[in-house]
Amino acid sequence: MAAPQLRLRAPHPGLLGLPWDRPLAEWAAPQVPLRDLAVGPSRHLVKFVECDGQWWALKELPPRIARREYDVLIRLEEMALNAVRPAGVVFQPDFDTAILLTRYLAGSWQYRRLFMRLPPDAPKHRARLLDAMATLLVELHRHGVFWGDCSLANTLFVRDGQLLQASLVDAETSEVHPSLSDGQRGLDIDLTVENVAAGLLDVAARLEKPELEPGFLTEARSIRERYDQLWELLHAEPTFGFADRYRVEGTIRKLNELGFAVDEVSLQPVSAGADELTLHVAVGDRRFHATQLQRLTGLDVGEGQARILLGDLQAYQGQLSREAGQDVDERTAGQLWVMEVATPMMHRAHAAVGGTGTPIQAYCDLLEVRWLLSERAGHDVGTERALQALSRQAVPSESAAQLRVVETPTEPFSVLDDHED
Template sequence: ENDLEVARVNIAGELLDLEAGGRLDENADAVDVSNRIVAQYRTLWKELTGTEQFDVKERWRINDRVERLNALGFDIEELSIHTTEGGSQVRIQPKVVDAGHHQRRLLRLTGIDAGENQARRLLNDLDSYRARNGRDLLDEEMVAHEWVSRVFEPVIRSIPRDLRGRLEPAEVFHELLEHRWFMSQEEERSVSLPEATTAYINDVLRHRRDERLLINPPTSSMTLPIPVVDDAVP
């Protein structure tokens, strides 16, 4: 708090000096800018360190928190859920990660090769699964294997045969999780994975073009008969 107050005063002072020298935008308020910087820092601090408490039926809010952290450039190092009389309390420990971190971690844990954004969302679901089911103390690779066999693979197998070529499995699961998140936000409840899967198949996947057709479009004969021109005079 002392550091924040020192920063607030110093920033305002420096901006006032610029204003006095005619080097600050005339519409800028030095004190307001300084206050907003400190307020933004407090918001970031709360997002990174704050705990949340909610009803068991509102666990979809975990995804909201994780999405906000991802947007700020942070990954989840640790996620734990504690059930109390007043509801469930979520504790999330963020960390900064380098480029390609999610892709490498997902491949190492599950053998699934996916793009960075896809991998991040799949890992978020894996970490949530681990916290929801009390697997925090188990080896990460063991939990990942369990998640693949109990969550990822059943979803992929549930896709109708005629739709399986529309997207790669990792992209299907990525889009499904995103669809589930939007459904939960809109309905303000935790939408189950089977319910979200049915809605995703009917509302999204059936309207997707087959990736195989986009990459290797079917060819057909376009050869037309070429008339023979006889130069000889009849």
């Protein structure tokens, strides 16, 4: 027998000891530490294993496709794009197959489980998913990545403050180019709208509610509009008079509000001797607030989480300044906030939700729920009432924290249950 060819980027002892000389279909517990997780429809066999305290996803593919997908995923990782991280590929010459190994995306949700539990009259929550998908597609296209099979089934969602972040799971049909043409982008958007519509119709059929189909189709088509609006904002090159150059600040602010850092601003005359200028903005990574929070506190969090936490930090800085009778600088306030506010409240919030998710996300949920409850009451309800609402899963329906309640209607879930259908 020909020995399998292993190419592992995570050479843990447990991974090396797996039965790579046997077809994936023959792997069985208890000899192999498998985890039975539903993955929904898939063209290829997928299994999950636990090794060395971590979870890994294994997918059996033809060797040529496995090699290409592995290479694409490495490129996506190098560009820091949202996608599952490749951990290795194993070629099995005796079976003319290969096994692609990726790191399990902890804390992620499949759309089916989430959509099946979302009430039909909760378009805000579905809009968060579609915004996340449109944003992911824009980010991929900005970096020259043609997905080729963007769908709800090939996307995983992770909560990030009040937002959802989408991650690419399947890169079998993906290609990486120096840049994409408008035609390539248009084709990818067409495929996305078609695939998402099919996925939502499947949800309506599973719920046995055909009356939802027209609304679901409209929501699927909205991905194109969401994509176009963001793409236009990132790539527009407006012109204006020299005296109106103050408008640059408004453009930068809008980009920063969406989380995009601005690397460079260029103002060039439309033509020689003209008074009109063309604005070109070089947009960087979508971690503007996350970078700012990390600089002040050392915390490395998601962009959506950072926006919420920065608001809390700024309120705390104002409180410190009032108590001290003088301004307290950002860095000092940031260090005190981590020690006196954020760290203890993260643990309390995490305990209130039964230890599910991450402490940082639990604290973001607490801050959002406190604000919404205070808005309803017309006064600050305080932290204790917000904690009680979280622990009772009685959060306002318009809150992103409601997604936690939808996901776990009666009992806490473990991170490893998140992929289950």
